[in-house]
Amino acid sequence: xxxxxxxxxxxxxxxxxxxxxxxxxxxxxxxxxxxxxxxxxxxxxxxxxxxxxxxxxxxxxxxxxxxxxxxxxxxxxxxxxxxxxxxxxxxxxxxxxxxxxxxxxxxxxxxxxxxxxxxxxxxxxxxxxxxxxxxxxxxxxxxxxxxxxxxxxxxxxxxxxxxxxxxxxxxxxxxxxxxxxxxxxxxxxxxxxxxxxxxxxxxxxxxxxxxxxxxxxxxxxxxxxxxxxxxxxxxxxxxxxxxxxxxxxxxxxxxxxxxxxxxxxxxxxxxxxxxxxxxxxxxxxxxxxxxxxxxxxxxxxxxxxxxxxxxxxxxxxxxxxxxxxxxxxx
Numbered sequence: 001x002x003x004x005x006x007x008x009x010x011x012x013x014x015x016x017x018x019x020x021x022x023x024x025x026x027x028x029x030x031x032x033x034x035x036x037x038x039x040x041x042x043x044x045x046x047x048x049x050x051x052x053x054x055x056x057x058x059x060x061x062x063x064x065x066x067x068x069x070x071x072x073x074x075x076x077x078x079x080x081x082x083x084x085x086x087x088x089x090x091x092x093x094x095x096x097x098x099x100x101x102x103x104x105x106x107x108x109x110x111x112x113x114x115x116x117x118x119x120x121x122x123x124x125x126x127x128x129x130x131x132x133x134x135x136x137x138x139x140x141x142x143x144x145x146x147x148x149x150x151x152x153x154x155x156x157x158x159x160x161x162x163x164x165x166x167x168x169x170x171x172x173x174x175x176x177x178x179x180x181x182x183x184x185x186x187x188x189x190x191x192x193x194x195x196x197x198x199x200x201x202x203x204x205x206x207x208x209x210x211x212x213x214x215x216x217x218x219x220x221x222x223x224x225x226x227x228x229x230x231x232x233x234x235x236x237x238x239x240x241x242x243x244x245x246x247x248x249x250x251x252x253x254x255x256x257x258x259x260x261x262x263x264x265x266x267x268x269x270x271x272x273x274x275x276x277x278x279x280x281x282x283x284x285x286x287x288x289x290x291x292x293x294x295x296x297x298x299x300x301x302x303x304x305x306x307x308x309x310x311x312x313x314x315x316x317x318x319x320x321x322x323x324x325x326x327x328x329x330x
Contacts (some may be wrong), residue, residue, distance in 0.1 A: 022081075022119040023054075025214060025236040026074045034204045035071035043105035045098050053081040053098035057114070059107060065110040065308055072197040073205055075241060075277055076298060078116030099125035110308040118275075118296040119238075126301040135299045139276040139293030140239075147265055153292025154261075161254030162261050165220070168252055169228065171262050174217040177206045180230050183219075184246045191249075202244075209234050215243070218262055220255045229255035233263050241265035243278045260291065277301055 025031060032040045036058045043055040058071045070077060071278040081098050095199060099122045104110070115136060116123070123133045141150060174180045181203055188195060195202060209215035215234035222228045232244035242263060246256050267274035276293055279285045
């Protein structure tokens with residue numbers, strides 16, 4: 001949670017040495033303000049007027065527990081440490097030193113978890129201070145890839161379902177965020193599910209990234225102009241992220257594939273990496289693998305307090321399936 005405001009100062013404000021240093025859209029203050037309801041803070045390492053490193057973190061409570069995890073719709077966080085352009089040995093020592101300072105600024109949490117952007121590899125300092133480091137994966141398509149090359153890399157089955165969907169559906173930008181949000185909520189209602197991200201947070205974030213031109217919404221329309229599938233894409237100066245998707249019951253089986261393919265083309269036209277946003281099941285892996293992306297590792301860091309670990313184990317034994325998480329995309 002943000003601390004008290006600092007006293008006014010006439011000194012020049014600290015600035016990140018390299019504003020492009022592995023900072024994603026999810027690190028942006030406006031994104032974090034909305035996603036966390038303002039309950040976030042920033043660890044910083046500052047030298048003079050230069051920020052050598054930053055680490056944003058979310059703070060919340062669940063009952064008696066102090067929790068820091070990824071906020072809703074925030075895919076990755078992790079430290080942002082600009083390169084100093086040193087040789088590899090001294091650069092490594094510098095990054096370890098800065099990350100260590102950032103980790104030591106973190107308050108006590110009963111449960112802490114963050115997943116890093118694939119460009120962020122600064123997990124060693126976390127491991128040396130008792131955090132568990134794990135590897136997760138996402139698919140990416142490089143901005144150096146051309147659209148014909150990307151099409152050629154698709155699995156034959158994926159190309160076929162996209163061609164089939166193209167014959168029956170029309171892809172167009174969704175006119176307003178409200179149209180997308182109503183469609184998303186209706187599809188959840190028809191499946192007797194609730195919004196895993198929180199309807200209010202999603203509404204605010206979707207409105208914000210559309211208004212800031214940091215993302216857009218694509219729809220697949222059937223006969224009569226009926227919206228049958230939709231995806232939400234967001235981007236920063238490096239990467240376009242596949243963030244959200246939803247389709248109506250009975251929609252063409254290739255409708256989401258068609259929309260993802262359109263998103264890939266938009267990313268390549270903008271010279272951005274296209275990130276498929278990871279996967280948590282074999283079925284999702286198999287689906288995304290059909291798009292010909294390259295596997296990229298995302299490091300996760302986690303630390304659990306002893307009492308919290310015991311409580312979590314007991315809950316899983318008492319409530320079967322309590323550890324199962326529903327993935328609301330796809």
